[in-house]
Amino acid sequence: MGASVSDCHSYVIVVLFDGCEPHNLVWVAELPSVEKGLGSEPLVFKKLVNEFAGRYTYLGNEGSTFYFVTTRDAPRKKIVSIDIHTGQETVIVEQQRSVLSQAALVKNTLLLAYLEDVKDVFYYCRLEDPTLNAIPLPIGTITSFFSDRKKDFVSFKITSFLLPGRSFFLDINDPQSSLRVFKDDTVEGLLVDDFVTEQKFYNSSDGMRIPIFIVYRKGSVSSKSPLLVYGYGGFNISLTPAFSSSRMVFLRDLGGVLAVPNIRGGGEYGEEWHDAGRRVCKQNCFTDFIEGAKFLHRQGYGSPQTTAIMGGSNGGLLVAAVANQAPELFRCVVCQVGVLDMYKFHKFTIGHAWKSDYGDPEKEEDFRVLQQYSPLHNIKSGIKYPAILVVTGDHDDRVVPLHSLKYVATLQHMNPTEGGPFLARIEVAAGHGAGKPTSKILREAGDIYTFIAKNINASWKE
Incomplete structure (x- = not known):
């Protein structure tokens, strides 16, 4: 109210x-x-x-x-x-x-x-x-x-x-x-004319046309380029073009390519687009994202060995789910404050309000859908997973940290020698993200992009 x-x-x-x-x-x-x-x-x-x-x-x-x-x-x-x-x-x-x-x-x-x-x-x-x-x-x-x-x-x-x-x-x-x-x-020292933004479209597995933004330094793209794919796909929220200082470090200083697919579940094309990526249709989000990564690789933007994916909150659910469904497509995953236990998300703090997008685990029809993609419950042993960094805050009262902690513990338990590494970054005295002091934002961004660079072999450009 x-x-x-x-x-x-x-x-x-x-x-x-x-x-x-x-x-x-x-x-x-x-x-x-x-x-x-x-x-x-x-x-x-x-x-x-x-x-x-x-x-x-x-x-x-x-x-x-x-x-x-x-x-x-x-x-x-x-x-x-x-x-x-x-x-x-x-x-x-x-x-x-x-x-x-x-x-x-x-x-x-x-x-x-x-x-x-x-x-x-x-x-x-x-x-x-x-x-x-x-x-x-x-x-x-x-x-x-x-x-x-x-x-x-x-x-x-x-x-x-x-x-x-x-x-x-x-x-x-x-x-x-x-x-x-x-x-x-303005950002001192940033020459924006050195970079280009493209918008392309690709078809998902059911033929749906999906837009994708691609940003990179002019003349620097190849199958060896470090590639970061960022997604969300939920709650009628649109991923529109927006500036990020940390992403610019990835683009300028690590020679990377940024891609943002506007998958179903968001609000980019209105409520119909949202409906096509929620509840019983939630799998469309994951499929759209996977097909976007394949499209980028076919077009010569990076390769599975140079690809990192990132998402936060509902986007954390997205990247964790696609890491289960297509681990071979990615070398690195950054899952920020993700909703990862889809059997119990509604039992903690504000989680009950998310039934609008995820359904109600207490209802058999909805549970059967959640069972197919819940990141925590679809981790398999003997799989070579990408390197995964789980990021959370110990005082997150929106997506409580138990999601992240159970998820990374299960990855480590079920795959002690295969894939990885599987790490957790737990910010002390911090929540879901809003109101976080600049000093903590900078330290977190430094850790995240160091993890990405290490695992996709991106080197600092002088």
């Missing part, structure tokens, strides 16, 4: 969630006047959205007309208005082809970022005229809009694999000609 106050400070908006399911309820109550004071009388809530039929995110309101982004009957999202007195819902903007990734309402102007093949495209329109007008921007990801409903301007930031950040200013009275850059984030 969450609560906020409307832009006009006249209403309180309460949002009720159902675990991690992609839907919520919305209740709205008018606040008493300042003269009466908060608490002078009980709030009377209007149940604006009272069935779990989609996700609603508040944008703003004009009096009793409220504007939301919603997925109801719109797996790629749309903008609607709802009159809180009549309950009448009206579609303002809906685009069938692309996924709405960001939205802001400034005065009478909607600012919209649509994800088109995993790259943000920027549009605006007026409430009285829903015609979308495009504003050209560099290829990348719009991280967020910063705006005040009552002001005439908005600022926003773009990032990409090779762009640390570029901040823009826009006057909504003249969006086409007022756009200007007011700040560029």
Whole structure:
């Protein structure tokens, strides 16, 4: 459950969630006047959205007309208005082809970022005229809009694999000609023109077309190149282009290639893409990732002996599962705070909320699916596994460390002489990742990339 106050400070908006399911309820109550004071009388809530039929995110309101982004009957999202007195819902903007990734309402102007093949495209329109007008921007990801409903301007930031950040200013009275850059984030010594980002597409085993980003230094790619494949594939989360200092060290100083396949389970193509990689369809995530690695090798980007894979949280589940299913494709695996015991994940802290993506182990149908891929329970003896580094924090209260500890212990027990090494890095006084101090982030990144370099024979480039 969450609560906020409307832009006009006249209403309180309460949002009720159902675990991690992609839907919520919305209740709205008018606040008493300042003269009466908060608490002078009980709030009377209007149940604006009272069935779990989609996700609603508040944008703003004009009096009793409220504007939301919603997925109801719109797996790629749309903008609607709802009159809180009549309950009448009206579609303002809906685009069938692309996924709405960001939205802001400034005065009478909607600012919209649509994800088109995993790259943000920027549009605006007026409430009285829903015609979308495009504003050209560099290829990348719009991280967020910063705006005040009552002001005439908005600022926003773009990032990409090779762009640390570029901040823009826009006057909504003249969006086409007022756009200007007011700040560029730079990294001293980084020559981004030395690198290239490609987007390619490959077919998974069932013929589904999967996008993949590939980043590398110009003229440095071969089957001997160190290759790092990063994935997630879950909870409707999109892996869009984003800058990472540690990845740049891998690209620039270790001569590596970075690949990010946008596998099913994420939100890159809306709720249908998410549904195609969760619950009974979860195997699609692993198959997409495996086929992505094969595609990269066929295209001359590295080889199994030079390939490392990495993922965190649900992405940790991903890389651990594919290490079980296709160990011959990878030389190194980095599993960060992974969900690895799929029989008991729901029994600890917030794990019960993940049934939306994984199913319920207490139900036989779901258990049979989990049984097929649970990383902990599918470790086999006598298999030459890749080198595996499991990373966790001793105070992780989201994905509790027992997942990582049982997993690495089982690897070591069942394969004492085959493959490996199987190591665990346990950060003390740290959790799932958010809020970790810079000093710990740097030490962890140093250990991870040292482990990768050692196992795929990547050497430091002067």
